[in-house]
Amino acid sequence: MIRESHKTTGFVLRTLNYSESDLIITFYSHDFGKFKGIAKGAKKSKKRFANVFEPFSLTNIIFTRKSRDMLAFIESCDIIDHFNTIRQDMEKTLIASYFIDLTDHFSPEGKKNEKVFELLQDFLFMLNREKTSDAIIRFFEMRLLKLAGFEPALDHCIVCKTPVTNGNLYYFHANDGGIKCSTCAKPQRYEKPVSTGTVRTLLLGKDMDIDKIKLITLTDSSAIESRSILTEFITHVLGREVKSLRVMEQVRKFCT
Ligand SMILES: [Zn+2]
Structure with a gap:
Protein backbone atom coordinates (compact mmCIF):
# COMPACT_ATOMS: atom_id res chain seq x y z
CA MET A 1 0.00 0.00 0.00
CA ILE A 2 1.24 3.50 -0.82
CA ARG A 3 1.71 5.89 2.05
CA GLU A 4 0.60 9.41 1.29
CA SER A 5 2.92 12.18 2.39
CA HIS A 6 1.54 15.23 4.20
CA LYS A 7 2.88 18.53 5.45
CA THR A 8 1.37 20.62 8.22
CA THR A 9 2.04 22.92 11.15
CA GLY A 10 1.22 21.70 14.63
CA PHE A 11 1.60 22.14 18.37
CA VAL A 12 2.95 19.27 20.44
CA LEU A 13 0.22 18.28 22.89
CA ARG A 14 2.02 15.39 24.57
CA THR A 15 4.51 12.60 24.07
CA LEU A 16 4.60 9.01 25.11
CA ASN A 17 7.67 6.77 25.38
CA TYR A 18 6.94 3.94 23.00
CA SER A 19 10.13 1.96 23.13
CA GLU A 20 13.73 2.52 24.05
CA SER A 21 14.22 4.84 21.12
CA ASP A 22 10.78 5.77 19.75
CA LEU A 23 8.24 8.36 20.81
CA ILE A 24 4.56 8.68 20.06
CA ILE A 25 3.60 12.33 19.76
CA THR A 26 0.13 13.83 19.84
CA PHE A 27 -0.11 17.04 17.79
CA TYR A 28 -2.79 19.64 17.31
CA SER A 29 -2.29 20.58 13.68
CA HIS A 30 -3.63 23.27 11.40
CA ASP A 31 -4.70 20.91 8.61
CA PHE A 32 -5.58 17.64 10.34
CA GLY A 33 -6.70 18.61 13.84
CA LYS A 34 -5.45 16.29 16.56
CA PHE A 35 -3.42 13.32 15.40
CA LYS A 36 -0.80 10.90 16.71
CA GLY A 37 2.46 10.02 15.05
CA ILE A 38 5.46 7.85 15.79
CA ALA A 39 8.94 9.33 15.62
CA LYS A 40 11.34 6.45 15.08
CA GLY A 41 14.61 6.91 16.89
CA ALA A 42 13.48 10.23 18.36
CA LYS A 43 15.11 9.51 21.69
CA LYS A 44 18.44 8.59 20.12
CA SER A 45 18.79 10.70 16.99
CA LYS A 46 19.24 14.20 18.38
CA VAL A 52 11.30 19.48 19.02
CA PHE A 53 8.97 17.23 20.96
CA GLU A 54 8.34 19.38 23.99
CA PRO A 55 4.82 20.29 25.02
CA PHE A 56 3.40 23.39 23.28
CA SER A 57 6.30 23.69 20.77
CA LEU A 58 5.08 24.87 17.39
CA THR A 59 6.50 22.72 14.61
CA ASN A 60 6.56 22.00 10.89
CA ILE A 61 5.70 18.35 10.40
CA ILE A 62 6.10 16.05 7.41
CA PHE A 63 4.46 12.68 7.89
CA THR A 64 3.13 9.71 5.98
CA ARG A 65 0.28 7.40 6.86
CA LYS A 66 -1.69 4.63 5.22
CA SER A 67 -5.07 5.92 6.23
CA ARG A 68 -6.69 8.59 8.37
CA ASP A 69 -7.27 6.40 11.38
CA MET A 70 -3.75 4.97 11.44
CA LEU A 71 -0.73 6.15 13.36
CA ALA A 72 1.29 8.63 11.29
CA PHE A 73 4.96 8.06 10.61
CA ILE A 74 6.86 11.28 11.35
CA GLU A 75 9.43 11.83 8.58
CA SER A 76 10.66 15.15 9.86
CA CYS A 77 9.70 17.74 12.44
CA ASP A 78 11.29 21.19 12.78
CA ILE A 79 10.78 23.90 15.35
CA ILE A 80 8.98 27.06 14.30
CA ASP A 81 8.68 28.45 17.82
CA HIS A 82 9.90 26.92 21.05
CA PHE A 83 8.37 29.73 23.19
CA ASN A 84 11.52 30.33 25.21
CA THR A 85 10.08 33.24 27.18
CA ILE A 86 7.28 30.98 28.38
CA ARG A 87 9.69 28.17 29.29
CA GLN A 88 11.87 30.46 31.39
CA ASP A 89 8.89 31.36 33.59
CA MET A 90 7.25 28.68 35.72
CA GLU A 91 3.84 30.37 35.94
CA LYS A 92 3.72 30.89 32.16
CA THR A 93 4.84 27.31 31.55
CA LEU A 94 2.00 26.01 33.73
CA ILE A 95 -0.54 28.20 31.95
CA ALA A 96 0.70 27.05 28.53
CA SER A 97 0.57 23.44 29.71
CA TYR A 98 -3.02 23.99 30.83
CA PHE A 99 -3.99 25.47 27.45
CA ILE A 100 -2.46 22.44 25.73
CA ASP A 101 -4.12 20.01 28.10
CA LEU A 102 -7.54 21.62 27.73
CA THR A 103 -7.23 21.64 23.93
CA ASP A 104 -6.35 17.95 24.09
CA HIS A 105 -9.38 17.18 26.30
CA PHE A 106 -11.82 19.05 24.06
CA SER A 107 -10.53 17.86 20.67
CA PRO A 108 -11.61 14.58 19.15
CA GLU A 109 -8.88 12.94 17.09
CA GLY A 110 -8.89 13.56 13.34
CA LYS A 111 -11.34 16.44 13.41
CA LYS A 112 -9.87 19.53 11.78
CA ASN A 113 -10.71 22.88 13.36
CA GLU A 114 -8.54 25.76 12.16
CA LYS A 115 -10.12 28.07 14.72
CA VAL A 116 -8.89 25.90 17.60
CA PHE A 117 -5.40 25.93 16.09
CA GLU A 118 -5.54 29.72 15.77
CA LEU A 119 -6.81 30.09 19.34
CA LEU A 120 -3.87 28.11 20.66
CA GLN A 121 -1.48 30.06 18.46
CA ASP A 122 -2.88 33.47 19.47
CA PHE A 123 -2.88 32.70 23.18
CA LEU A 124 0.59 31.13 23.28
CA PHE A 125 2.05 34.09 21.41
CA MET A 126 0.24 36.41 23.82
CA LEU A 127 1.55 34.49 26.84
CA ASN A 128 5.05 34.66 25.36
CA ARG A 129 4.81 38.45 24.98
CA GLU A 130 2.61 39.76 27.79
CA LYS A 131 2.30 39.53 31.54
CA THR A 132 0.15 36.69 32.86
CA SER A 133 -3.37 37.49 34.01
CA ASP A 134 -6.58 35.79 35.07
CA ALA A 135 -8.23 37.29 31.98
CA ILE A 136 -5.89 35.39 29.63
CA ILE A 137 -6.77 32.07 31.28
CA ARG A 138 -10.52 32.63 31.58
CA PHE A 139 -10.90 34.03 28.07
CA PHE A 140 -9.02 31.06 26.61
CA GLU A 141 -11.44 28.74 28.42
CA MET A 142 -14.48 30.69 27.20
CA ARG A 143 -13.26 30.67 23.60
CA LEU A 144 -12.30 27.01 23.57
CA LEU A 145 -15.68 26.04 25.08
CA LYS A 146 -17.41 28.03 22.38
CA LEU A 147 -15.37 26.44 19.55
CA ALA A 148 -15.93 22.98 21.01
CA GLY A 149 -19.70 23.58 21.11
CA PHE A 150 -20.03 23.79 24.89
CA GLU A 151 -20.53 27.48 25.43
CA PRO A 152 -22.30 28.15 28.76
CA ALA A 153 -25.35 30.45 28.58
CA LEU A 154 -24.29 33.59 30.40
CA ASP A 155 -26.25 36.34 28.66
CA HIS A 156 -29.69 35.45 30.02
CA CYS A 157 -31.40 33.48 32.78
CA ILE A 158 -31.86 29.95 31.42
CA VAL A 159 -35.27 29.63 33.13
CA CYS A 160 -37.16 32.92 32.54
CA LYS A 161 -34.92 33.97 29.58
CA THR A 162 -34.60 37.53 30.90
CA PRO A 163 -31.36 39.09 29.60
CA VAL A 164 -28.64 39.85 32.15
CA THR A 165 -29.53 43.10 33.90
CA ASN A 166 -27.12 45.32 35.82
CA GLY A 167 -27.39 45.16 39.58
CA ASN A 168 -28.91 41.67 39.63
CA LEU A 169 -27.27 38.62 41.16
CA TYR A 170 -27.01 35.32 39.30
CA TYR A 171 -26.33 31.70 40.18
CA PHE A 172 -24.38 29.40 37.90
CA HIS A 173 -25.77 25.92 37.34
CA ALA A 174 -23.21 23.74 35.58
CA ASN A 175 -25.67 20.85 35.14
CA ASP A 176 -28.10 23.12 33.29
CA GLY A 177 -25.36 24.86 31.32
CA GLY A 178 -25.89 28.45 32.39
CA ILE A 179 -26.95 31.12 34.86
CA LYS A 180 -30.26 31.59 36.64
CA CYS A 181 -31.50 34.90 38.03
CA SER A 182 -31.99 35.12 41.80
CA THR A 183 -35.76 34.71 41.43
CA CYS A 184 -35.53 31.49 39.37
CA ALA A 185 -32.50 30.00 41.13
CA LYS A 186 -34.04 29.62 44.59
CA PRO A 187 -30.50 29.47 45.98
CA GLN A 188 -29.46 27.47 48.98
CA ARG A 189 -27.61 29.32 51.67
CA TYR A 190 -24.27 27.80 50.66
CA GLU A 191 -24.60 28.79 47.00
CA LYS A 192 -22.54 31.81 46.04
CA PRO A 193 -24.01 34.37 43.66
CA VAL A 194 -22.18 35.78 40.65
CA SER A 195 -22.22 39.49 39.88
CA THR A 196 -23.44 40.99 36.60
CA GLY A 197 -19.93 42.43 36.21
CA THR A 198 -18.34 38.97 36.14
CA VAL A 199 -20.88 37.64 33.67
CA ARG A 200 -20.43 40.64 31.39
CA THR A 201 -16.63 40.39 31.51
CA LEU A 202 -16.72 36.73 30.47
CA LEU A 203 -19.13 37.51 27.63
CA LEU A 204 -16.87 40.32 26.49
CA GLY A 205 -13.74 38.17 26.68
CA LYS A 206 -15.30 35.49 24.53
CA ASP A 207 -15.28 37.67 21.41
CA MET A 208 -13.07 40.68 22.05
CA ASP A 209 -10.12 41.55 19.85
CA ILE A 210 -7.13 39.46 20.87
CA ASP A 211 -4.85 42.51 21.19
CA LYS A 212 -7.17 44.09 23.75
CA ILE A 213 -7.06 41.19 26.21
CA LYS A 214 -3.79 42.44 27.74
CA LEU A 215 -5.65 45.61 28.79
CA ILE A 216 -8.20 43.70 30.86
CA THR A 217 -7.68 43.28 34.59
CA LEU A 218 -10.27 41.30 36.50
CA THR A 219 -11.15 42.55 39.97
CA ASP A 220 -10.35 40.08 42.76
CA SER A 221 -13.99 39.10 43.17
CA SER A 222 -14.49 38.76 39.42
CA ALA A 223 -11.37 36.59 39.15
CA ILE A 224 -12.66 34.29 41.91
CA GLU A 225 -16.20 34.12 40.49
CA SER A 226 -15.16 33.49 36.91
CA ARG A 227 -12.64 30.85 37.95
CA SER A 228 -15.28 29.08 39.97
CA ILE A 229 -17.86 29.16 37.13
CA LEU A 230 -15.50 27.92 34.45
CA THR A 231 -13.74 25.30 36.55
CA GLU A 232 -17.07 23.87 37.65
CA PHE A 233 -18.41 23.89 34.12
CA ILE A 234 -15.33 22.36 32.47
CA THR A 235 -15.22 19.62 35.12
CA HIS A 236 -18.91 18.96 34.50
CA VAL A 237 -18.58 18.79 30.69
CA LEU A 238 -15.50 16.58 30.77
CA GLY A 239 -16.79 14.47 33.61
CA ARG A 240 -13.47 14.84 35.41
CA GLU A 241 -11.07 17.34 36.87
CA VAL A 242 -8.31 18.74 34.65
CA LYS A 243 -5.17 18.06 36.67
CA SER A 244 -3.01 20.72 35.03
CA LEU A 245 -5.59 23.34 36.07
CA ARG A 246 -5.28 22.41 39.73
CA VAL A 247 -1.48 22.48 39.58
CA MET A 248 -1.52 25.82 37.79
CA GLU A 249 -3.95 27.41 40.25
CA GLN A 250 -2.01 26.14 43.26
CA VAL A 251 1.27 27.56 41.98
CA ARG A 252 -0.36 30.86 40.96
CA LYS A 253 -1.84 31.26 44.43
CA PHE A 254 1.59 30.64 45.87
CA CYS A 255 3.28 33.15 43.54
CA THR A 256 0.91 36.06 44.11
ZN1 LIG B 1 -34.94 33.87 35.78
Whole structure:
Protein backbone atom coordinates (compact mmCIF):
# COMPACT_ATOMS: atom_id res chain seq x y z
CA MET A 1 0.00 0.00 0.00
CA ILE A 2 1.24 3.50 -0.82
CA ARG A 3 1.71 5.89 2.05
CA GLU A 4 0.60 9.41 1.29
CA SER A 5 2.92 12.18 2.39
CA HIS A 6 1.54 15.23 4.20
CA LYS A 7 2.88 18.53 5.45
CA THR A 8 1.37 20.62 8.22
CA THR A 9 2.04 22.92 11.15
CA GLY A 10 1.22 21.70 14.63
CA PHE A 11 1.60 22.14 18.37
CA VAL A 12 2.95 19.27 20.44
CA LEU A 13 0.22 18.28 22.89
CA ARG A 14 2.02 15.39 24.57
CA THR A 15 4.51 12.60 24.07
CA LEU A 16 4.60 9.01 25.11
CA ASN A 17 7.67 6.77 25.38
CA TYR A 18 6.94 3.94 23.00
CA SER A 19 10.13 1.96 23.13
CA GLU A 20 13.73 2.52 24.05
CA SER A 21 14.22 4.84 21.12
CA ASP A 22 10.78 5.77 19.75
CA LEU A 23 8.24 8.36 20.81
CA ILE A 24 4.56 8.68 20.06
CA ILE A 25 3.60 12.33 19.76
CA THR A 26 0.13 13.83 19.84
CA PHE A 27 -0.11 17.04 17.79
CA TYR A 28 -2.79 19.64 17.31
CA SER A 29 -2.29 20.58 13.68
CA HIS A 30 -3.63 23.27 11.40
CA ASP A 31 -4.70 20.91 8.61
CA PHE A 32 -5.58 17.64 10.34
CA GLY A 33 -6.70 18.61 13.84
CA LYS A 34 -5.45 16.29 16.56
CA PHE A 35 -3.42 13.32 15.40
CA LYS A 36 -0.80 10.90 16.71
CA GLY A 37 2.46 10.02 15.05
CA ILE A 38 5.46 7.85 15.79
CA ALA A 39 8.94 9.33 15.62
CA LYS A 40 11.34 6.45 15.08
CA GLY A 41 14.61 6.91 16.89
CA ALA A 42 13.48 10.23 18.36
CA LYS A 43 15.11 9.51 21.69
CA LYS A 44 18.44 8.59 20.12
CA SER A 45 18.79 10.70 16.99
CA LYS A 46 19.24 14.20 18.38
CA LYS A 47 20.17 15.41 14.92
CA ARG A 48 16.98 14.34 13.22
CA PHE A 49 14.59 15.55 15.92
CA ALA A 50 16.54 18.16 17.89
CA ASN A 51 14.43 18.80 21.02
CA VAL A 52 11.30 19.48 19.02
CA PHE A 53 8.97 17.23 20.96
CA GLU A 54 8.34 19.38 23.99
CA PRO A 55 4.82 20.29 25.02
CA PHE A 56 3.40 23.39 23.28
CA SER A 57 6.30 23.69 20.77
CA LEU A 58 5.08 24.87 17.39
CA THR A 59 6.50 22.72 14.61
CA ASN A 60 6.56 22.00 10.89
CA ILE A 61 5.70 18.35 10.40
CA ILE A 62 6.10 16.05 7.41
CA PHE A 63 4.46 12.68 7.89
CA THR A 64 3.13 9.71 5.98
CA ARG A 65 0.28 7.40 6.86
CA LYS A 66 -1.69 4.63 5.22
CA SER A 67 -5.07 5.92 6.23
CA ARG A 68 -6.69 8.59 8.37
CA ASP A 69 -7.27 6.40 11.38
CA MET A 70 -3.75 4.97 11.44
CA LEU A 71 -0.73 6.15 13.36
CA ALA A 72 1.29 8.63 11.29
CA PHE A 73 4.96 8.06 10.61
CA ILE A 74 6.86 11.28 11.35
CA GLU A 75 9.43 11.83 8.58
CA SER A 76 10.66 15.15 9.86
CA CYS A 77 9.70 17.74 12.44
CA ASP A 78 11.29 21.19 12.78
CA ILE A 79 10.78 23.90 15.35
CA ILE A 80 8.98 27.06 14.30
CA ASP A 81 8.68 28.45 17.82
CA HIS A 82 9.90 26.92 21.05
CA PHE A 83 8.37 29.73 23.19
CA ASN A 84 11.52 30.33 25.21
CA THR A 85 10.08 33.24 27.18
CA ILE A 86 7.28 30.98 28.38
CA ARG A 87 9.69 28.17 29.29
CA GLN A 88 11.87 30.46 31.39
CA ASP A 89 8.89 31.36 33.59
CA MET A 90 7.25 28.68 35.72
CA GLU A 91 3.84 30.37 35.94
CA LYS A 92 3.72 30.89 32.16
CA THR A 93 4.84 27.31 31.55
CA LEU A 94 2.00 26.01 33.73
CA ILE A 95 -0.54 28.20 31.95
CA ALA A 96 0.70 27.05 28.53
CA SER A 97 0.57 23.44 29.71
CA TYR A 98 -3.02 23.99 30.83
CA PHE A 99 -3.99 25.47 27.45
CA ILE A 100 -2.46 22.44 25.73
CA ASP A 101 -4.12 20.01 28.10
CA LEU A 102 -7.54 21.62 27.73
CA THR A 103 -7.23 21.64 23.93
CA ASP A 104 -6.35 17.95 24.09
CA HIS A 105 -9.38 17.18 26.30
CA PHE A 106 -11.82 19.05 24.06
CA SER A 107 -10.53 17.86 20.67
CA PRO A 108 -11.61 14.58 19.15
CA GLU A 109 -8.88 12.94 17.09
CA GLY A 110 -8.89 13.56 13.34
CA LYS A 111 -11.34 16.44 13.41
CA LYS A 112 -9.87 19.53 11.78
CA ASN A 113 -10.71 22.88 13.36
CA GLU A 114 -8.54 25.76 12.16
CA LYS A 115 -10.12 28.07 14.72
CA VAL A 116 -8.89 25.90 17.60
CA PHE A 117 -5.40 25.93 16.09
CA GLU A 118 -5.54 29.72 15.77
CA LEU A 119 -6.81 30.09 19.34
CA LEU A 120 -3.87 28.11 20.66
CA GLN A 121 -1.48 30.06 18.46
CA ASP A 122 -2.88 33.47 19.47
CA PHE A 123 -2.88 32.70 23.18
CA LEU A 124 0.59 31.13 23.28
CA PHE A 125 2.05 34.09 21.41
CA MET A 126 0.24 36.41 23.82
CA LEU A 127 1.55 34.49 26.84
CA ASN A 128 5.05 34.66 25.36
CA ARG A 129 4.81 38.45 24.98
CA GLU A 130 2.61 39.76 27.79
CA LYS A 131 2.30 39.53 31.54
CA THR A 132 0.15 36.69 32.86
CA SER A 133 -3.37 37.49 34.01
CA ASP A 134 -6.58 35.79 35.07
CA ALA A 135 -8.23 37.29 31.98
CA ILE A 136 -5.89 35.39 29.63
CA ILE A 137 -6.77 32.07 31.28
CA ARG A 138 -10.52 32.63 31.58
CA PHE A 139 -10.90 34.03 28.07
CA PHE A 140 -9.02 31.06 26.61
CA GLU A 141 -11.44 28.74 28.42
CA MET A 142 -14.48 30.69 27.20
CA ARG A 143 -13.26 30.67 23.60
CA LEU A 144 -12.30 27.01 23.57
CA LEU A 145 -15.68 26.04 25.08
CA LYS A 146 -17.41 28.03 22.38
CA LEU A 147 -15.37 26.44 19.55
CA ALA A 148 -15.93 22.98 21.01
CA GLY A 149 -19.70 23.58 21.11
CA PHE A 150 -20.03 23.79 24.89
CA GLU A 151 -20.53 27.48 25.43
CA PRO A 152 -22.30 28.15 28.76
CA ALA A 153 -25.35 30.45 28.58
CA LEU A 154 -24.29 33.59 30.40
CA ASP A 155 -26.25 36.34 28.66
CA HIS A 156 -29.69 35.45 30.02
CA CYS A 157 -31.40 33.48 32.78
CA ILE A 158 -31.86 29.95 31.42
CA VAL A 159 -35.27 29.63 33.13
CA CYS A 160 -37.16 32.92 32.54
CA LYS A 161 -34.92 33.97 29.58
CA THR A 162 -34.60 37.53 30.90
CA PRO A 163 -31.36 39.09 29.60
CA VAL A 164 -28.64 39.85 32.15
CA THR A 165 -29.53 43.10 33.90
CA ASN A 166 -27.12 45.32 35.82
CA GLY A 167 -27.39 45.16 39.58
CA ASN A 168 -28.91 41.67 39.63
CA LEU A 169 -27.27 38.62 41.16
CA TYR A 170 -27.01 35.32 39.30
CA TYR A 171 -26.33 31.70 40.18
CA PHE A 172 -24.38 29.40 37.90
CA HIS A 173 -25.77 25.92 37.34
CA ALA A 174 -23.21 23.74 35.58
CA ASN A 175 -25.67 20.85 35.14
CA ASP A 176 -28.10 23.12 33.29
CA GLY A 177 -25.36 24.86 31.32
CA GLY A 178 -25.89 28.45 32.39
CA ILE A 179 -26.95 31.12 34.86
CA LYS A 180 -30.26 31.59 36.64
CA CYS A 181 -31.50 34.90 38.03
CA SER A 182 -31.99 35.12 41.80
CA THR A 183 -35.76 34.71 41.43
CA CYS A 184 -35.53 31.49 39.37
CA ALA A 185 -32.50 30.00 41.13
CA LYS A 186 -34.04 29.62 44.59
CA PRO A 187 -30.50 29.47 45.98
CA GLN A 188 -29.46 27.47 48.98
CA ARG A 189 -27.61 29.32 51.67
CA TYR A 190 -24.27 27.80 50.66
CA GLU A 191 -24.60 28.79 47.00
CA LYS A 192 -22.54 31.81 46.04
CA PRO A 193 -24.01 34.37 43.66
CA VAL A 194 -22.18 35.78 40.65
CA SER A 195 -22.22 39.49 39.88
CA THR A 196 -23.44 40.99 36.60
CA GLY A 197 -19.93 42.43 36.21
CA THR A 198 -18.34 38.97 36.14
CA VAL A 199 -20.88 37.64 33.67
CA ARG A 200 -20.43 40.64 31.39
CA THR A 201 -16.63 40.39 31.51
CA LEU A 202 -16.72 36.73 30.47
CA LEU A 203 -19.13 37.51 27.63
CA LEU A 204 -16.87 40.32 26.49
CA GLY A 205 -13.74 38.17 26.68
CA LYS A 206 -15.30 35.49 24.53
CA ASP A 207 -15.28 37.67 21.41
CA MET A 208 -13.07 40.68 22.05
CA ASP A 209 -10.12 41.55 19.85
CA ILE A 210 -7.13 39.46 20.87
CA ASP A 211 -4.85 42.51 21.19
CA LYS A 212 -7.17 44.09 23.75
CA ILE A 213 -7.06 41.19 26.21
CA LYS A 214 -3.79 42.44 27.74
CA LEU A 215 -5.65 45.61 28.79
CA ILE A 216 -8.20 43.70 30.86
CA THR A 217 -7.68 43.28 34.59
CA LEU A 218 -10.27 41.30 36.50
CA THR A 219 -11.15 42.55 39.97
CA ASP A 220 -10.35 40.08 42.76
CA SER A 221 -13.99 39.10 43.17
CA SER A 222 -14.49 38.76 39.42
CA ALA A 223 -11.37 36.59 39.15
CA ILE A 224 -12.66 34.29 41.91
CA GLU A 225 -16.20 34.12 40.49
CA SER A 226 -15.16 33.49 36.91
CA ARG A 227 -12.64 30.85 37.95
CA SER A 228 -15.28 29.08 39.97
CA ILE A 229 -17.86 29.16 37.13
CA LEU A 230 -15.50 27.92 34.45
CA THR A 231 -13.74 25.30 36.55
CA GLU A 232 -17.07 23.87 37.65
CA PHE A 233 -18.41 23.89 34.12
CA ILE A 234 -15.33 22.36 32.47
CA THR A 235 -15.22 19.62 35.12
CA HIS A 236 -18.91 18.96 34.50
CA VAL A 237 -18.58 18.79 30.69
CA LEU A 238 -15.50 16.58 30.77
CA GLY A 239 -16.79 14.47 33.61
CA ARG A 240 -13.47 14.84 35.41
CA GLU A 241 -11.07 17.34 36.87
CA VAL A 242 -8.31 18.74 34.65
CA LYS A 243 -5.17 18.06 36.67
CA SER A 244 -3.01 20.72 35.03
CA LEU A 245 -5.59 23.34 36.07
CA ARG A 246 -5.28 22.41 39.73
CA VAL A 247 -1.48 22.48 39.58
CA MET A 248 -1.52 25.82 37.79
CA GLU A 249 -3.95 27.41 40.25
CA GLN A 250 -2.01 26.14 43.26
CA VAL A 251 1.27 27.56 41.98
CA ARG A 252 -0.36 30.86 40.96
CA LYS A 253 -1.84 31.26 44.43
CA PHE A 254 1.59 30.64 45.87
CA CYS A 255 3.28 33.15 43.54
CA THR A 256 0.91 36.06 44.11
ZN1 LIG B 1 -34.94 33.87 35.78
